[in-house]
Amino acid sequence: MSQDRVRVGWGYDSHRFVKGRRLVLGGVVIPHRVGLQGHSDADAVIHAVIDALLGAAAYGDIGTLFPDSDPAYREADSQRLLKDVVRRIQPRFQIGNVDVTVITQEPKLGPYKSRMRVRLSRLLSVPLKDVSVKAKTNEGMGFIGRGQGLAAVAVAVLSRKKRKGR
Ligand code: MG
Numbered sequence: 001m002s003q004d005r006v007r008v009g010w011g012y013d014s015h016r017f018v019k020g021r022r023l024v025l026g027g028v029v030i031p032h033r034v035g036l037q038g039h040s041d042a043d044a045v046i047h048a049v050i051d052a053l054l055g056a057a058a059y060g061d062i063g064t065l066f067p068d069s070d071p072a073y074r075e076a077d078s079q080r081l082l083k084d085v086v087r088r089i090q091p092r093f094q095i096g097n098v099d100v101t102v103i104t105q106e107p108k109l110g111p112y113k114s115r116m117r118v119r120l121s122r123l124l125s126v127p128l129k130d131v132s133v134k135a136k137t138n139e140g141m142g143f144i145g146r147g148q149g150l151a152a153v154a155v156a157v158l159s160r161k162k163r164k165g166r
Helices: 044-057 078-089 110-124
Strands: 006-018 093-103 131-136 149-160
Touching: 006 044, 044 078, 044 093, 044 110, 044 149, 078 093, 078 110, 093 110, 110 131
Parallel strands: 093 131
Antiparallel strands: 006 149, 093 149
Protein backbone atom coordinates (compact mmCIF):
# COMPACT_ATOMS: atom_id res chain seq x y z
CA MET A 1 0.00 0.00 0.00
CA SER A 2 1.85 3.11 -1.12
CA GLN A 3 1.58 6.02 1.26
CA ASP A 4 -0.20 8.50 -1.03
CA ARG A 5 -3.03 6.10 -1.73
CA VAL A 6 -3.84 5.20 1.89
CA ARG A 7 -7.09 6.51 3.32
CA VAL A 8 -8.55 6.08 6.77
CA GLY A 9 -12.17 6.33 7.87
CA TRP A 10 -13.83 6.37 11.26
CA GLY A 11 -17.30 5.19 12.21
CA TYR A 12 -19.44 5.43 15.33
CA ASP A 13 -22.87 4.05 16.14
CA SER A 14 -25.03 3.63 19.20
CA HIS A 15 -28.40 2.02 19.83
CA ARG A 16 -30.73 1.84 22.79
CA PHE A 17 -31.51 -1.48 24.50
CA VAL A 18 -35.18 -2.51 24.39
CA LYS A 19 -37.11 -5.61 25.30
CA GLY A 20 -38.51 -7.82 22.57
CA ARG A 21 -35.71 -7.37 20.03
CA ARG A 22 -32.82 -9.64 19.12
CA LEU A 23 -29.29 -8.53 19.87
CA VAL A 24 -27.32 -8.76 16.63
CA LEU A 25 -23.72 -7.55 16.54
CA GLY A 26 -21.36 -8.05 13.63
CA GLY A 27 -24.00 -10.26 12.04
CA VAL A 28 -23.96 -12.64 15.02
CA VAL A 29 -27.08 -13.21 17.13
CA ILE A 30 -26.11 -12.91 20.80
CA PRO A 31 -28.41 -14.29 23.50
CA HIS A 32 -29.39 -11.47 25.87
CA ARG A 33 -32.48 -10.35 27.77
CA VAL A 34 -32.74 -7.21 25.63
CA GLY A 35 -31.94 -6.31 22.03
CA LEU A 36 -31.29 -3.06 20.22
CA GLN A 37 -33.92 -0.62 19.06
CA GLY A 38 -33.69 0.56 15.48
CA HIS A 39 -35.32 0.79 12.10
CA SER A 40 -33.06 -1.95 10.72
CA ASP A 41 -31.79 -4.89 12.77
CA ALA A 42 -29.81 -2.23 14.72
CA ASP A 43 -26.47 -4.00 14.29
CA ALA A 44 -24.29 -1.21 15.71
CA VAL A 45 -21.05 -3.02 14.84
CA ILE A 46 -21.89 -3.28 11.17
CA HIS A 47 -23.23 0.28 11.12
CA ALA A 48 -19.95 1.59 12.56
CA VAL A 49 -17.97 -0.44 10.00
CA ILE A 50 -20.14 0.89 7.16
CA ASP A 51 -19.52 4.49 8.24
CA ALA A 52 -15.77 3.84 8.57
CA LEU A 53 -15.66 2.47 5.01
CA LEU A 54 -17.81 5.28 3.62
CA GLY A 55 -15.70 7.82 5.48
CA ALA A 56 -12.45 6.46 4.08
CA ALA A 57 -13.90 6.61 0.57
CA ALA A 58 -15.61 9.99 1.24
CA TYR A 59 -18.85 8.43 -0.02
CA GLY A 60 -21.18 9.99 2.54
CA ASP A 61 -22.75 8.18 5.48
CA ILE A 62 -25.08 5.31 6.29
CA GLY A 63 -28.07 7.58 7.01
CA THR A 64 -27.84 9.16 3.57
CA LEU A 65 -27.36 5.88 1.70
CA PHE A 66 -29.98 3.90 3.62
CA PRO A 67 -32.43 6.44 5.10
CA ASP A 68 -34.56 5.17 7.98
CA SER A 69 -37.52 6.96 6.39
CA ASP A 70 -37.33 4.40 3.56
CA PRO A 71 -39.54 1.35 4.26
CA ALA A 72 -37.10 -0.74 2.19
CA TYR A 73 -34.69 -0.72 5.14
CA ARG A 74 -37.24 -1.59 7.82
CA GLU A 75 -35.92 -4.58 9.77
CA ALA A 76 -33.12 -4.66 7.20
CA ASP A 77 -30.35 -7.20 7.64
CA SER A 78 -27.34 -4.92 8.09
CA GLN A 79 -25.12 -7.59 6.54
CA ARG A 80 -26.87 -6.89 3.26
CA LEU A 81 -26.18 -3.16 3.66
CA LEU A 82 -22.49 -3.82 4.34
CA LYS A 83 -22.21 -6.00 1.25
CA ASP A 84 -23.81 -3.20 -0.76
CA VAL A 85 -21.25 -0.70 0.58
CA VAL A 86 -18.34 -3.07 -0.17
CA ARG A 87 -19.64 -3.38 -3.74
CA ARG A 88 -19.79 0.41 -4.05
CA ILE A 89 -16.23 1.01 -2.88
CA GLN A 90 -14.58 -1.96 -4.60
CA PRO A 91 -14.16 -0.40 -8.07
CA ARG A 92 -11.94 2.39 -6.66
CA PHE A 93 -10.60 1.07 -3.37
CA GLN A 94 -9.10 -2.01 -1.78
CA ILE A 95 -9.85 -2.67 1.90
CA GLY A 96 -6.66 -2.78 3.97
CA ASN A 97 -7.91 -3.56 7.47
CA VAL A 98 -10.84 -2.88 9.77
CA ASP A 99 -10.71 -2.55 13.56
CA VAL A 100 -13.85 -2.42 15.73
CA THR A 101 -14.42 -1.78 19.43
CA VAL A 102 -17.80 -2.51 21.01
CA ILE A 103 -18.49 -0.65 24.25
CA THR A 104 -21.19 -2.24 26.37
CA GLN A 105 -21.73 -3.00 30.03
CA GLU A 106 -23.60 -6.23 29.20
CA PRO A 107 -23.54 -8.90 27.88
CA LYS A 108 -19.93 -10.09 28.02
CA LEU A 109 -18.87 -10.34 24.36
CA GLY A 110 -15.72 -12.41 24.84
CA PRO A 111 -17.33 -15.64 23.60
CA TYR A 112 -18.66 -13.93 20.43
CA LYS A 113 -15.75 -11.77 19.26
CA SER A 114 -14.16 -14.44 17.09
CA ARG A 115 -17.48 -15.24 15.39
CA MET A 116 -18.07 -11.55 14.67
CA ARG A 117 -14.58 -11.34 13.24
CA VAL A 118 -15.13 -14.31 10.93
CA ARG A 119 -18.47 -12.91 9.77
CA LEU A 120 -17.03 -9.47 9.09
CA SER A 121 -14.07 -10.87 7.18
CA ARG A 122 -16.46 -12.76 4.90
CA LEU A 123 -18.72 -9.75 4.36
CA LEU A 124 -15.72 -7.53 3.62
CA SER A 125 -13.98 -10.20 1.50
CA VAL A 126 -10.73 -9.70 3.38
CA PRO A 127 -8.56 -12.23 5.24
CA LEU A 128 -9.25 -12.79 8.93
CA LYS A 129 -5.90 -11.22 9.82
CA ASP A 130 -7.20 -7.90 8.52
CA VAL A 131 -10.24 -7.76 10.81
CA SER A 132 -10.14 -7.02 14.52
CA VAL A 133 -13.05 -7.01 16.99
CA LYS A 134 -12.51 -5.81 20.54
CA ALA A 135 -14.94 -5.29 23.41
CA LYS A 136 -14.94 -3.33 26.64
CA THR A 137 -17.29 -1.99 29.28
CA ASN A 138 -17.68 1.69 30.08
CA GLU A 139 -16.66 1.18 33.73
CA GLY A 140 -20.26 1.80 34.78
CA MET A 141 -20.28 5.38 33.51
CA GLY A 142 -22.86 7.19 31.40
CA PHE A 143 -25.65 5.69 29.27
CA ILE A 144 -23.56 2.65 28.46
CA GLY A 145 -22.64 2.09 32.08
CA ARG A 146 -26.31 2.30 33.09
CA GLY A 147 -27.14 -0.34 30.47
CA GLN A 148 -29.38 1.99 28.44
CA GLY A 149 -27.61 1.08 25.23
CA LEU A 150 -24.32 0.24 23.61
CA ALA A 151 -21.93 1.84 21.16
CA ALA A 152 -19.47 0.64 18.56
CA VAL A 153 -16.57 2.46 16.94
CA ALA A 154 -14.61 1.34 13.91
CA VAL A 155 -11.71 2.41 11.76
CA ALA A 156 -11.11 1.24 8.22
CA VAL A 157 -8.09 1.65 6.02
CA LEU A 158 -8.56 1.70 2.26
CA SER A 159 -6.05 2.02 -0.52
CA ARG A 160 -6.96 3.68 -3.76
CA LYS A 161 -6.58 1.27 -6.67
CA LYS A 162 -4.24 2.26 -9.47
CA ARG A 163 -6.13 3.36 -12.54
CA LYS A 164 -5.12 1.73 -15.79
CA GLY A 165 -2.69 3.81 -17.84
CA ARG A 166 -1.20 5.63 -14.83
MG1 MG B 1 -27.22 2.25 13.66
